Amino acid sequence: MPKVVDHEARREELADAMWRVALRDGFPAVSVRTVAREAGWSPGALRHYFATSGEMIAFAVEWAVRQVRQRFDALDAARGGAVTPATPLEILEQLLPLDANRRVESEAWLTLVSNAHVGAQLREQRREVDGLIRYVVRTVIRQLDDLGRLAAHRDPEVETARLHALLDGLVVQGIADPPGVTPTGIRAVLHQHLDDLAHQADLTHQADRPTARGTEEQRNSPCRDVAQPSSHSQPLRTGTADGVDLAST
Amino acid sequence: MPKVVDHEARREELADAMWRVALRDGFPAVSVRTVAREAGWSPGALRHYFATSGEMIAFAVEWAVRQVRQRFDALDAARGGAVTPATPLEILEQLLPLDANRRVESEAWLTLVSNAHVGAQLREQRREVDGLIRYVVRTVIRQLDDLGRLAAHRDPEVETARLHALLDGLVVQGIADPPGVTPTGIRAVLHQHLDDLAHQADLTHQADRPTARGTEEQRNSPCRDVAQPSSHSQPLRTGTADGVDLAST
Structure with missing residues (x-):
């Protein structure tokens, strides 16, 4: 044989x-x-x-995504699928360089982002990973809304884009050498940000502002979503059985 | 001769x-x-x-910094050194990929960030550029405070770290292919962020939060500042006569 x-x-x-x-x-x-x-x-x-080195980067990022998804699954199992006031922060913290493993995941992500121009495989993978993160962030914004922690007049699309950018920036700053923000600082920034979302924005200059809300406007939202994973459970084909299933929370 | x-x-x-x-x-x-x-x-x-290619990246980033500084100088001259309610946004917009030139500047910055591990020159330059951006962001936070647009109990160090990370993330998202956020979306996010800063944060869970405020706490601030330019006018020796002089505003 x-x-x-x-x-x-x-x-x-x-x-x-x-x-x-x-x-x-x-x-x-x-x-x-x-x-x-x-x-x-x-x-x-x-x-x-x-x-190629591109295939190696792709493999590392797949591995990182698999680890993040396993942590999401574990968190989801631990809270029995329920959303508590602690859930949004708990989810966001999985995407940030708060310990050695997540630091390596963040470094792999930045390597992907800065090499996405190299070829079709990395370009597509970057699009998928960005889509996955955007999906997680959108879910968190929805959870905050369900928890009564998103002020009524906030635009979920603007807030999703803002929180997604904040996460990307915390990763960039957190893995800098020396770091621009420590894990304690990352947590302070996240706390502040989530607190702010519960509060009414200043509507004084609403007419000047290119925000969007409502069905019509959302189709033309200024905060363009790069990708919606075609399947929640398998956006990156990393082989886990369940994957990220935040939609049920 | x-x-x-x-x-x-x-x-x-x-x-x-x-x-x-x-x-x-x-x-x-x-x-x-x-x-x-x-x-x-x-x-x-x-x-x-x-x-080397590293020297080429360093040159491109120096060039980008010089362009940003020239725009700061032009803005400062146009408003005669005064800070108006439009000033903070106007300053921040110079650091974001809102047109073709700023997109190239942002791409050069990301190339620097992702190559900072390659050698001492790029590592030091990344530290300097991060320090310059942090200095600009800190100045904007101070301007908002002077304009009465920073809520009283906000921690300037946390807000500086948060806004710096948000800018980095908007750059990363804005230069993605396809972009994760359009120029209109970037402006919507910035408007929302600056509006929020004027409002009181929720202090309900203050005791749980690793924020810092006051002289004693600021020495141990969780949001570590990577570098303070030794000279406001010449942090990167790019040869401009005046450079960024936001301290006078």
Whole structure:
């Protein structure tokens, strides 16, 4: 009988080695050479799995997304699917560099963002990851509304775009060397932001402002959504059974 | 007499060629090869000015910073040094990808951020640029306070970190392909954010929150400032006469 190579197990082994390199030396240190050495493989054997550095980035980001989704699932299970006042913050914190693992995830994301022009695969993956984050942020805004923590006249599309940008910026600042914001600072900023959302915006200059609200306006919303995952459970085909299922919360 | 080569004029010529390539094809298309072709130089002649791609990135970012500073100077001159209710927004808009030129500046910034690990020069430049942006944002927060548009109990350090992160994120989203937020959306988000700053935050859970205020707490502020430019007028030695002088406003 032909020898059956368990490619999935080999990929898991590579992912473990990649993550060890990234946790120890930062994601920029991840390369065919360093991951092969960490795994005890030849660079040639590793190239069977990743022919290009772009494929390696894509693999790392897939792995990061899988980890985030597993944490979402665990959180969802822990609170039995219910939304509590703590839920929005708890969800957002999964996307930010608040510990060593999430720092590596954030570094992999930034590498994807800055390499998205390199080729069609990374460009599409960036679009998918952005769409997934936008979906999570939109869900959080909806949760805040359900919790009575979103002021009545706020535009959910503007607030979604604002919170999404804030998250991206906290990641950029949080993984800078030296960091522009510490984990404690990230939490302070998030608290402040969520508190503000509960309060009425100043409507004095409403006429000057290019906000949008309501069905008609939302079709022409200034805050364009890059991508809505076609399936909530499998937007990145990372192989988890359930995936992010915040829609049910 | 030896021939005197005007290196500064040659660098201006290169910067013009670089910017034309970036405006036409995006900053990722900027390389020794494409800029040399655009300028009508040999790649060898161009390498006299930029030995590495890192030096080219550093040059592009210096150029971008110089452009931003010139716009700050022009705005400051136009309003005769006075701060009006329109000033904070006007300043922030100079840092965002709201037109073709600012888009290239934003792309150069992201390239710097994602290459800051490559060597000491880019790492230091990233620190300086972040420090400059932080300084501008802190100035805007102070202006809002002077204008009576910053609620009394807000922590200026938390708000500075939050607004800085929001700007970074709007840049990342604004230059994505396709963009995650349009120029109209960027303006809507900024309006909303500045409006919110005028309003009292919810103080219900103040005790739970890792915010800081007052002299003692500010020394241990969670929102760490990466760098304070040693000189307001010349933080990046870009050769402009006056530079950003927002402190006088």
